[in-house]
Amino acid sequence: MHARRTGWQSLAIFALAVLSVVTGVAAAIADADPDRRRNADVVTVPELADDGTATGGGRPRVRDIRSTLYDVTAIPVPAADGAVTVAYTVERAGEAEIVTTRAADLAAADELVDELRSSPRVAAAEIDTVFAALGEGERSEPVGGDPERDRQWGLDLLDAEKTFTRGNACGQTIAVIDSGVDGGHPDLQGVVRTGKNLVSRGIGATDRSGHGTEVAGVAAAAHGNGTGISGMAPGARVLPVGIEDAAGQMHASDLAQAIKYAIEHDATVINLSLGGPVRSPNVEYWLERAHEAGISVIASAGNAYPNDNPTIWPAASPWTIAVAAVAPTRVWAPFSSTGEYVDLAAPGVAVLTTARGGGYVAGNGTSLAAPFVSAAAAMLRAKDEALTPQRVRELLIDTATDVGPTGRDARFGHGIVDPAAALRTLDGPPAPCFVDIDDLTLANQIERLGLAGVTDGCARRRFCPARAVTRGQMATFLARAISQPATDADFFSDDDASPHEVGINRLAQANIARGCTGTRFCPHTPVTRGQMAALISRALDLPSAGVDAFADDGRNQHEAAINALAAADITSGCDAGRPDRFCPDDTVTRAQMAAFLARMMDHGSDR
Structure with missing residues (x-):
């Protein structure tokens, strides 16, 4: 009991630390006040060189997109009356559901968790944790037909045009569990399904802070529509699942519920551009269920390297593929978390993507690296729908471009993802988006x-x-x-x-x-x-x-x-x-x- 409280107290101290940002640019610190925490994550970087360092130039400001939940440490935040939320997963008649209840205070919550964990029907129990969300970034407006493609260095690094000749992501659904997604964005119209917001109980195709829209654009912005940018997974559809509340916070219990929702709504890939230094038993339970359902789960490795580089969850889970960030010259991004849990790397510096409300934003973070890998996973599944999550992992890892020290290392994992090489391992031409049009001239x-x-x-x-x-x-x-x-x-x-x-x-x-x-x-x-x-x-x-x-x-x-x-x-x-x-x-x-x-x-x- 006492040890657990001490652990939470140490996490709270960590949460009050100054947030180091890319290139050491000063940022506001985030404390226990949710409004301050929400506004602390928007950081202005003057100009980024290819290696991710600031040049001092004046080109459009780049948002430092902190992976949601990563850099403001997970801590239990009592309600105004001192109550603490406890979340647990209970199994009944072969089904499972996430349940939340309130304890009078932290001590009572500790006791309740211990009691729940002793029940054979409870698969996981924990004190629910609260995390911070993000604000909006800087925008640049499109100027012509697919006009921003030449600014998408990430697609060039991953040889997107060759990738597109070898496959697409038609028929695949990428669940973006985040702040929601702006389904009205010109580059996301028709791409984004209705989804659900688990906090407001509304649809998921609206975005509270913009972070989910940015993530979705990297993976699945419409391809060849004459507008803005191209996503890495042409033909993919996005299932938005919003878990951000009005204070810009996300709860582990909602994350677990969101994974359950994605399983029930036929996602083939789940993108988690979020995380924190605390392992959630409920989230782990549902990640395993997703794996059993044949869903590949991709998670940001974290942006916490300047903050003592803690291990980040759910990226460290055995059920996820953890993605670190690289700069245009294939060097490690200095904010990207490192560790034995890192599996792959992908572009994560000055990545151009869709912004909430229209327009586009360039940003940094493993939040934007993860959807490149989610896109690659979706394309593999489109070409061979019989692939298991384990086989998808193996194909992506085996074909990655090794950078840094030879072999797997803490910064890049097995290397930079290479979607074209992964697709090349599968026989046959790209699968068509539609199977009933082969004999048509149109x-x-x-x-x-x-x-x-x-x-x-x-x-x-x-x-x-x-x-x-x-x-x-x-x-x-x-x-x-x-x-x-x-x-x-x-x-x-x-x-x-x-x-x-x-x-x-x-x-x-x-x-x-x-x-x-x-x-x-x-x-x-x-x-x-x-x-x-x-x-x-x-x-x-x-x-x-x-x-x-x-x-x-x-x-x-x-x-x-x-x-x-x-x-x-x-x-x-x-x-x-x-x-x-x-x-x-x-x-x-x-x-x-x-x-x-x-x-x-x-x-x-x-x-």
């Missing part, structure tokens, strides 16, 4: 929309190319294709129960979608070729053509839009044998929709 356009996050298909790895497209579906596809910003406005009365309401309102906000009658949008009605022409013409703001391209649209209200699309080479009609026909009243199939949108995206990037 297969390339359909695959492109899958990689860009415009469509998830009709079911896992199926596109259903002959199926008609509804007006609601078209709104979602088009809003994603043009990266239309989000809006809180609600324009129509008949789409509240539609999964496409967000896309519909985005297009209405831009005066692209105008409804079917009055205040109704008719989201379940199939969209016609003429209606689709009108939507695309408005989206691109195409000028009047001045010519009549087709003979069968003279009485159609969308004739001007149809002619505008023909003049822009977005359509050549509906019948190759009769180029004067557009078939404006025919419904649009999903394959035709893919062709229209792919040409539209090409036209938009050329403007």
Whole structure:
């Protein structure tokens, strides 16, 4: 009893230490006050050289992204009334769940933990720990079609273009357990699933602090969508699980619950850009359950090297792959935690990624190194879905590029991850995003929309190319294709129960979608070729053509839009044998929709 309290007291002292930052730039210290702790982690670095040291230059400030939970040490924080939360995992009838309860004070909590641990039905019990979250970083806005790709040195270091010729991550879901993810970001639209926030009980596709959005962008920002950056895992989808509370804190009990949620919602990879120097029995229990479920778990090794370099959990768990950070010249990042538990290294200095609310941020930290490895794991699983987490680990470790001392070492583990080399060990070409389009002339356009996050298909790895497209579906596809910003406005009365309401309102906000009658949008009605022409013409703001391209649209209200699309080479009609026909009243199939949108995206990037 006394020994445990002494341990917690020593951790509390550690938590009050000054936070050393990359290159020794001064930072505020974080104490037990949650508001101060929340604001202490945003650090401005003047300019970083390739080795991660400050040059004193004035190029855009780089956020020192501390891996969530890492640099403010885990300590139990009593409530205002002195109560302390105890968390435990209980097994019943083959199922397990995480339970929390309150003890009057720390002494009572100690006694309760001892009592729970003696129960054969309790798999793990502990005093729940509280950690700090992060603030926002500096942003830079995109300037053109996928314009920021040349600033993504991390993709270059990992030979991304070669990697993309060998595989993709289609059909794979990366659970990002963090602060949430901004699903409305132009580079994440269509990539981010709804998810869940376990603290607010809302959806996970919103981000309280921005950290989760930054992590998600590294792994899975839309590929080839003409906007911003590219993620390392083209075609992957992100399952956001938020565990950050209003004070910027995260609880170990919520982390355990989040892992359980990811298991139950078909994640194939879990990314944990978080951690601390205390091993959580509850978290360990659920990490093992994830491993048994076939899920690879990737964790940041930590940014605590300047702070006495403690062992960081859950990175040190045998059920995770621990990732350290390197700079552009492949040297060790001086903040990156070291130890025997480090498995791999990946880019973690001045990494450009998505920022909450739109725009982009360059940041440092093993938080941003981990998603590179999560992406590689997802690509391996996409190419061979029978791979076990242990086999994924072996492939990534065996193909890593050895740097530093020969063999495994405390800074780099087995070396820098090499996704292309890992994929090369698996036979065959890249698996397609969709398995039901191989015999279609439009297969390339359909695959492109899958990689860009415009469509998830009709079911896992199926596109259903002959199926008609509804007006609601078209709104979602088009809003994603043009990266239309989000809006809180609600324009129509008949789409509240539609999964496409967000896309519909985005297009209405831009005066692209105008409804079917009055205040109704008719989201379940199939969209016609003429209606689709009108939507695309408005989206691109195409000028009047001045010519009549087709003979069968003279009485159609969308004739001007149809002619505008023909003049822009977005359509050549509906019948190759009769180029004067557009078939404006025919419904649009999903394959035709893919062709229209792919040409539209090409036209938009050329403007």
